[in-house]
Amino acid sequence: MKFSIKKEDISDELQLLQGIVEKRNTMPILANILVTVKDKEIEIIGTDLEVGLKTHFPARIDEQGAVTISGKKVFEVVKSLPEGKEVTFQESGDLTMQINSGESEFKVLCLPKEDYPQVPEPKFQKNIILPLGKLQEMIDRVYFAITQEQRYYLSGALLILKNKFMELVSTDGHRLAYTSHSIKDLKVDEQVRVIVAKKTLSELRKFENESIEFDWDESNLFFKVDNRTLISRIIEGKFPDFEAVIPKDNPNAMTVSREELSEAVRRVSLFSTERSKGIKFFIGKNETTLFSSNPEMGEAKDKVSVEYTGEDIEIGFNSQYLLDFLSAVKSERIRFELKDSNSSVLMKPDVEEEIKYIYILMPMKL
Numbered sequence: 057m058k059f060s061i062k063k064e065d066i067s068d069e070l071q072l073l074q075g076i077v078e079k080r081n082t083m084p085i086l087a088n089i090l091v092t093v094k095d096k097e098i099e100i101i102g103t104d105l106e107v108g109l110k111t112h113f114p115a116r117i118d119e120q121g122a123v124t125i126s127g128k129k130v131f132e133v134v135k136s137l138p139e140g141k142e143v144t145f146q147e148s149g150d151l152t153m154q155i156n157s158g159e160s161e162f163k164v165l166c167l168p169k170e171d172y173p174q175v176p177e178p179k180f181q182k183n184i185i186l187p188l189g190k191l192q193e194m195i196d197r198v199y200f201a202i203t204q205e206q207r208y209y210l211s212g213a214l215l216i217l218k219n220k221f222m223e224l225v226s227t228d229g230h231r232l233a234y235t236s237h238s239i240k241d242l243k244v245d246e247q248v249r250v251i252v253a254k255k256t257l258s259e260l261r262k263f264e265n266e267s268i269e270f271d272w273d274e275s276n277l278f279f280k281v282d283n284r285t286l287i288s289r290i291i292e293g294k295f296p297d298f299e300a301v302i303p304k305d306n307p308n309a310m311t312v313s314r315e316e317l318s319e320a321v322r323r324v325s326l327f328s329t330e331r332s333k334g335i336k337f338f339i340g341k342n343e344t345t346l347f348s349s350n351p352e353m354g355e356a357k358d359k360v361s362v363e364y365t366g367e368d369i370e371i372g373f374n375s376q377y378l379l380d381f382l383s384a385v386k387s388e389r390i391r392f393e394l395k396d397s398n399s400s401v402l403m404k405p406d407v408e409e410e411i412k413y414i415y416i417l418m419p420m421k422l
Contacts, residue, residue, distance in 0.1 A: 057093040057121025058146040061113075063137050063157070069100060069111045070131040072284065075259055076102040076109045077127035088124035090172045091145075093117060101175050102127055107255045108175045108287040122169040123147050130155070133162050176287055178278035180271045184244065186222065188268040188281065190237050190411060194224045195257045197235045197413050200380040202254045203228035209251060209293030217248035217270075225298050231377050232301055232416040233384075250277060251291035259286055301416055303402050306393035308366025310339055311406050314390045318382040320358040324348045325375035327356040333376045334422045339369045339394070348375075371397045372422035381415045 070089075078086035090101040099112040133155055134143060143157045147166060155162040195213070203210045207229075216223040220243075223236040250272060260268075260279060269280040272290070279286040324335050328348040338345040344362045349355035371394065382390070387405035394401050403415040 057091075057123065058118040058144070059093050059098060059115045060118070060142055060144045061098070061115040063134060063139065063141050063143055065113060065115070066098075066143065067131070067134050069113060069284075070127070070134055072111070072259075072262060073100065073102040073109055073127050074131060075255075075262070076104060076107055078104040079128075085124060085167055085171050085173070087126055087128065088167055088172070089127040089130070090122065090124050090169060092122040092169075093120050095120065101172075103173060103175055103287070104255075105173060106253060106289050107259065109259065110175060110285045110287065112283050119146075121147060123151065123153065123166045124169055124172050125153050125164055125166045129164055133164070136160075176273065176276045176278075178271050178273075178276075178280070178285060178287070180269055180278065180280060182244075182271055184217070184242070184270045185267050186242070186270055187237075187239065188263060188265050190239075191222070191224075191268065192261055192263075193411055194222070194235045194237060195261055197384045197411070198224050198226040198233040199254070199257055200384065201226040201228055201231050201233040202257075204254070207293075209291060209295055212251040212253045212291045213257060214295040214298070215248070215250050215252050217242065217244050219243055225295070227296060227298065227301070230374070230418050231381075232298055233381075234298065234302070234412075234414050234416075236412045237410070248272070249295070251293065251295055252277060253288055253291055256286065256288035301400070302414065303393070303395065303400055303416070306395045306399070306402055308339075308364070308369060308394040310344065310362050310364040310366075310392040310394070311389050312344065312360055312362045312392070314382055314385060314388060316360045317390065318379065320346050320360050321375050321378050321382070324356045324358050325379075327353055328375055332420065332422070333374050334372050334420045335375045335378075336422050337369075337371050337373065339364060339371065341368075366394070369394055369397055371401070372420040373401075373417060374420055377417055381417070385413060385415075 092099040097112050098115045101110045137157045141157045146154045151166045153164045213226040225234045263281045265281045271278040277288045324346040327350050335348040346358045389406035391406045
């Protein structure tokens, strides 16, 4: 196999694949990418068996063929070359890829294509087109609440597609993030409910386009943007009944400046214990007092002005869980809906936004 291409035309594709290829080397072949030279274009595939990426692009083809090569090393080689240079790749059947550009010459050891795992092939016949920018905004609002633990069904976010409606939900058992967006042209024959892996969501954040095409089969999800297709194994298992977790009857309501609250939480959390990260809220009519103490360091107190209707409440929170939400939400003011010091709190933007967003947080006993 032999082909030539400008550095810029291949480096972006190789960079995207860095997030896919397996770095722990449980199977050496998974650290490689499969490069296939066809009659008019190059196809490159990377996979860790759970998430895969397939991309194709034109090049000057001299000889067809296929081989696998270290995804990290070939990217480092191409990245090191001067901008605007043409790069020639050649493998002559000896499982060594020669890479030349100007006076630079590299030889990288390869593995045979037959050892590379097969990647599922999508059909994209359902004609489901999603707004990529809105999907990425929704991912940003739920990503931090995805856990990495033995309950594998919590290691992703639940994607729900209905006619004219898209929802994304995540939870780690202590908190729940829910976001939804109406899509006028979205039509599905029946409701879609699939758990999308955290790594897949991370890769979707890197794509750039106005829209993304979506498809699925019994075992896999497929996301396509231009010449790139992201393949993700569906996470099996039943996602928790999130509707039942969302409180409906919290009578006490507090609104507060997002920026002022964020800064106060950061300051007070400096003296929270490393393990619990807990801080106390004393919520009253016109102000809320934040307090933390650590027997090894001391204590901290701060106050923020609020608008509050309801009974005075003393309640504890994990400060990091609060900051995650306050960093993801965009509105200037935040609304807290509370019941008592032991019940979950509903948080959301004070003014309804184009993308609906709510956050449910369990309190801490401090």
